[in-house]
Amino acid sequence: MTGFQPPDTLRQHRPLLLACEAIGWLHMTGKAKIDFLRGHGGQKNDYEYEKWDEIESPAFPWDDQLKWVKDNFTLNRDAWPATFTEYIRKHTKRDKGLLGLLQAGHAMASGIEKNLPSATAKYLGQDVTHMWLSTAFGHPARNLLADPPELLTESGWKRLLEQIVQLLTVLQQLGKNGSPNDIDGWWRWRDEAVGPEGWLRKEFSSTLAETRLPNNDVTLFDQSYVAAALFKSAAAGAILEGSSFPWSSNGLKQETRWRLLTVGIGADHYEARAVKIGDWTGARLALDEFFINVCKLVEADLAVGSLLYRDGETCVFSFPGERFGHDKQGYRGGDLQIAEWQDWLAEQIDGYASDANLEMPPYCSISEPSRSLVGMTAEIRKARETMVVPVFRDWRIPDQDSSKGHVCPVCLVRRSPSVTDKQMPCAPCKARRTHRLDMWLEGKFGSDTIWISEVADANDRVALVTMNLDIEPWLDGTRLDALRTQAISEWRKFNPILKNQPNPIDPSTCCDSLFQYIKGKLQSFDKTDPVLSNLQEGYQHEKDWPSFFSKIVEDRADSPQWKDIDESVRAGWLTHQLFRKLASPGRIYRFERQAEDFFKALLAEFRDIAAADRNRWRVRRLVLKPDNRSSGSWEDRQTYGGRYGDAPVSLLYREQTEDFLTICNLARLLKPEQDKDCLRGITLELKADDSVDAKPLVVHSAADAADALGVYHPVIPLDLSPVRFRVLLPLEAASACVDRAVEAWRDQFARVWDRLPLRVGVVAFPRMTPFQAVIEAARTIESDLDGIQKPETWRVAGCETQKGVTTLSIKSLDHRQEILQTIPIRVPDGREDVFYPYLAVEDNQVRFPLDFQHPNGQVYRHAKDLRSGDGVLLYPSLIATVFMDSTARRFEPFRRRQLTEWPRMRDLWRLMGRHAPSQSALRGAWSEIVERRDAWQGADGTWFEGGKTAWLDFARAVFHERLGVRGACLEMLVEAAGDGLLDWSLEWHMSVLKEQVSGLPVRGRTQTGGDR
Structure with a gap:
């Protein structure tokens, strides 16, 4: 489409559009000053964040920094506000031109999150002693005034202003003097500010855009970045429309x-x-x-x-x-x-x-x-x-139809240059391998390794750990149905008077009373209605019900259209949406960032866990210089493998420096007390990856590798995004990493655990297992764990609330599984959390003041109001583990288990470590128990009549006599034997991890990531 002109139009206006984006990033900069939080926390001051620039000395020069944009792009006479400070002063108002488009973007990213007027929602405010930034899922992250980030200090604020001036200065240089073809210059300018490691992203992510509960879950960066994105696109649309765009309209905020x-x-x-x-x-x-x-x-x-x-x-x-x-x-x-x-x-x-x-x-x-x-x-x-x-x-791709050479074993499309070697990849696939190596040698992978031979543990085994948080239903808003922006009963309590009139909603039946009130108002549209104007500030600016419904319901939920439903359904949707936390663009962006940040934090911890080892050689690399006696020529950047004693050795040859770099787990080659000089003079028989002939290497000297290649973390991240996290780890460290992931999930997502499940898969395998088989096994596990799209019904067995925490015991309907979950139900200042901890229940009746009902009939109940016998709907958190002792294991069915069983399984091993007199005693006892179980079960695994009870009694006797276990510990082992958890624990720790009970410490973790 070479004749398509709109792209050229946008390119001509590139400086304008990127200046609009910068204005969007910065239009709420005043909220990054500590005075904003203090003022909203009840500490009296005259600070107005929209006028922060005036009180700077000298005043911040908005017009001086941005005047060139207006001079170079005249547009329509109504397009530009009188001064650039109006973008800062009026971003919450309703104006024409570009200012109106910024207001539209701001309203979508910020305005709909609040969902209520400021004047009647003071009871949701935080004070200066508890000005908390929370995660997107309600977990308190930081008390910003008691423990301020650097941004909220005087020096941090001054540095921020200096960086903003530099940002706008470079913007002007690129816009006025830069080459129109300098795309990389513009890209670097954006990336340095708001890219993954951008300074503005980091600064604005550390403070709040909105201080009231529960909207303290969205950072200043989330709102600013999304508002800027929407402003930028809206301005591009206006440029594309040209002279027909209604620059003079004051309705742009609502129409865009x-x-x-x-x-x-x-x-x-x-x-x-x-x-x-x-x-x-x-x-x-x-x-x-x-x-x-x-x-x-x-x-x-x-x-x-x-x-x-x-x-x-x-x-x-x-x-x-x-x-x-x-x-x-x-x-x-x-x-x-x-x-x-x-x-x-x-x-x-x-x-x-x-x-x-x-x-x-x-x-x-x-x-x-x-x-x-x-x-x-x-x-x-x-x-x-x-x-x-x-x-x-x-x-079509180049060389796809070539008949020369063998088909590339990687892409399966192109031909390799060799007519004899079927394992040789084609040129593009080989280039991808070498490009990765080039980047590693240049230090662009940081401290992470790229060599699986360095990841492998002392038993030459590796684990691929895969995780996801099932975040996608949060991105489309469906899982937000259980979150409240305020509780109906709380709103009624704190708003007894509306526009000098008594609040007409009955406090004894708030939910039903509000529903009936809204249903009665649908006959005509009264924009002055005191209840609806109070609940949604934009209501008073609408012209009719269908228009209001389209913005509040249709655009923000998977709902039916106004014209397709009756008044009862319409009233139900409005009642629900007016109190539900809305899927605003800023919040959706925050959800995905939160999921990705969770995995990034885990990766940082996994690096430390995997690198911890008593042997200092575990994470070090050496440079080996060959002796003149080493025969033959070595290929540049080729990997060579061999053995020295019982230890596998992998080396990378570097032609430029004529040396070899170790790329293996040196802790298998050298003892902690040994010096590298002990390698001098040894002879290694080495083979290239694709060769059958070995060549001797006589080591002349060994030295520490320099710079970034000297020390590494034995982890290989394979994928890290909001929807999936995969990483290769030493198998001996995998259990401790999963322990940490489960602990972090239970802590950070405790308020939404039933709707944000963590799914974990662990594929353990010997180092030499074909990678395709490992990936296929991981994909099968992921597909199986993610295949649960509907919630499961569990029965409440007990519910107890003490000191702001509800402890919930629930059982599966077949009574085979039980989950004990603790749910915080207070916010940090001591108030009850009426925003997050709601569970979907079987009961379709509203019974408690905090109950509320979705238009489809689903009732949500606060955790503290649950009673024994209640059925609750939850999305299960699951785990599956497999050891690939052969590639055929990937075709066998995997058993998935509740994630809560993982800590129990680990505790069982610690328990046996304290009581089993030896490894052989434990193996003997369990072998005897399994032999009797097989005898009392049919071929299909069903028990003969009375067989399971008798078998458990037999297991109790064996544990008591052979292992000396008594009391509660004995009953724990018997219960675990009955539900299969003991099988899992023994197989995982003894067969897969090859751990020994005789030397197992009691508490904590060893330096290798095990338990102590």
Whole structure:
């Protein structure tokens, strides 16, 4: 589509659009000053965050910094406000022009989160002693005034202003004097500010955008970044509409809509075909570079949108959308030419994929217009469903039809240059392997290794740990149904008078009374209604019920259309939405960031756990210089393997320095007390990866590797995104890492544990197991664990509340499984948490003051109000473990277990470690018990009549006589034997981890990540 002109139009306005984005980032900068929090915490001051620039000495020079934009882009006379300070002063108002578009973006990212007027919601405020920033799921993260981050100090504020001045200075230099083709310059400018490691991202993520409960879950960065993305796309849409855009309209705040641009690539197919781990990690780098090129095109080159979501195979950007009531007489025939845009973008993106020699075609789609991001998950799902087929549309790659050489064993498409070696990859696949090696040698992987031989533990075993948080239903808003922005009973209590009139809602039946009140008001639209104006500030600006319903319900939930439902259903949806935490763009962005940050924090801890070892050689590398007696030539950057005694040795040859770098677990070669000089003079018989002939290497000297290559963490991250976390670890450290993940999940997500399950898979395998088999096993486990799309019903066995914590005991309907869960029900200042800890119950009747009902009939009940016998619906947290002693194990069914059983399983091993006199005694006792179990069970595993009871009595006697266990410990072992947990514990620790009970300490963790 070489004749398509709109991209050139946007490129001509690139400085304007990126300046708009910068204004969006900075329009709430005043909230980053500690005076903002103090003022909202009840400490009297005259600080107005919209006027922070005036009180600086000298005043912050907004107009001086940005005047060049207005001078260079005149636009319509109504497009520009009188001064640039109006973007700061009036971002919550209703104006025309570009200011109106910023207000539209701000309202979507910030305004709908509050969901209530400030004047009547003071009871939700925090005070200066408890000004807490919480996570997106209600866990208190930091008391900002008692323990302020550096940003909220005087020096932090001054540094922030200096950085903002520098940001705007570089913006001006690029806009006025920079080359129009300097896309990389614009990209670096954005990335340094708001990229994954951007300074503005870090600073604004440390403080609040909204101080009231429960909206203290969204940071200043979340609101600012999303508002900037929406402002930028709205401004791009206005530029594309040209002279037909209604710059003079004061209704832009309410009328503006956006689309979503989704780009994807079938990353899973590359992973599934990888012959070696380097094939997948190399392909991952190629895919990352592809996505970076896409981001550069959308965010910097065209400046048409900003990245709102990214995982391993999809990216979603903001994109311009037509306004409400658009008359179809605008730019180029009445719309934004979305079909033409999609074709043009697909053509550009195809070019990036072709340049990267990608074997799969990219996916490109632009959504329907909306005023929210709740449709983002559906767009991502549509992309994944399309990309399930590797080549879902016509796609040709170079050398695909060549008849020379063997088919490449990696991509299975191109031909390798060799006609004899069937294992030799084609040139692009080989280049991906070497590109990964180049980056590692340059230190671009940080402290992480890329060598599985360094990850392997003392038994030459590795674990692939995979986790996910089932975050996608939060991104489309469906799991927010159980969260409250305020409780109806609390609202009624603290708002007895509305507009000088008694609140008409009956305090004894708040939920039903409000429903009946709203239903009675649907006959006519009264924008002065005291109840509805109080519950939703935007209500008074609407013209009729369908318009209000479309914004509050249809755009923010998966709901039916106004015209398709009766008044009872309409009233039910409005009652629900007016008190529900809404899936605002800022909050959705926060959800995905929170999930990814959770995994990033775990990865940092896993590095420390995996690296802890008594033997200092475990995480070190040496440089070995060959003796002149070493025969033959060595290939540059080739890996060579051999053995020295019982230890495997892996080395990388570097031609430039004529030496070998160790890339194996040196703790298997050297004892802690040994010196590297003991390797001098030894002879190693080495073979290249793809060779059968060995060559001797006589070591002349050994020295510590220098710089970043000297010390490493024995972990290989394979995937880290909001939806999935995969990492390779030493098997001996895997249990401690899972322990930490379970502990962190139970702590940070305790208020939403029933709706945000953690699913964990562990694939243990010997180092030499083919990588394809390992990945296939991991994918099978993931598919099985993630296959539970509907909640399970469990029965409450007990519920006790003490000191702000509810302890809940629930059992599965077959009584075979039990979960003991603690749920915090207070916020840090001592008030009851009426926002997060609600569970879906079987009962469809509203019985308690805090109960509320979804329009589909589902009742949600506060944790403290649950009673024995109540049925609760929850999404289970699960774990599955497998040891691949053979590649055939990936075809066998995996047993999934409740995640709460993992700590019990680990505790059983500690218990046996304290009581079993020896490893042989434990094996003998269990062998005897299993032999009797097999005898008393049929071939299908069913018990003969009375067999299980008799077998448990027999097990009790054996544990008592052979292991000396008594009392409660004895009963714990018998119970674990009956439910299969003891089998799991013994198999995992003795057979897989090869741990010994005789030397097992009692508490804590050893330096190798085990227990002590």
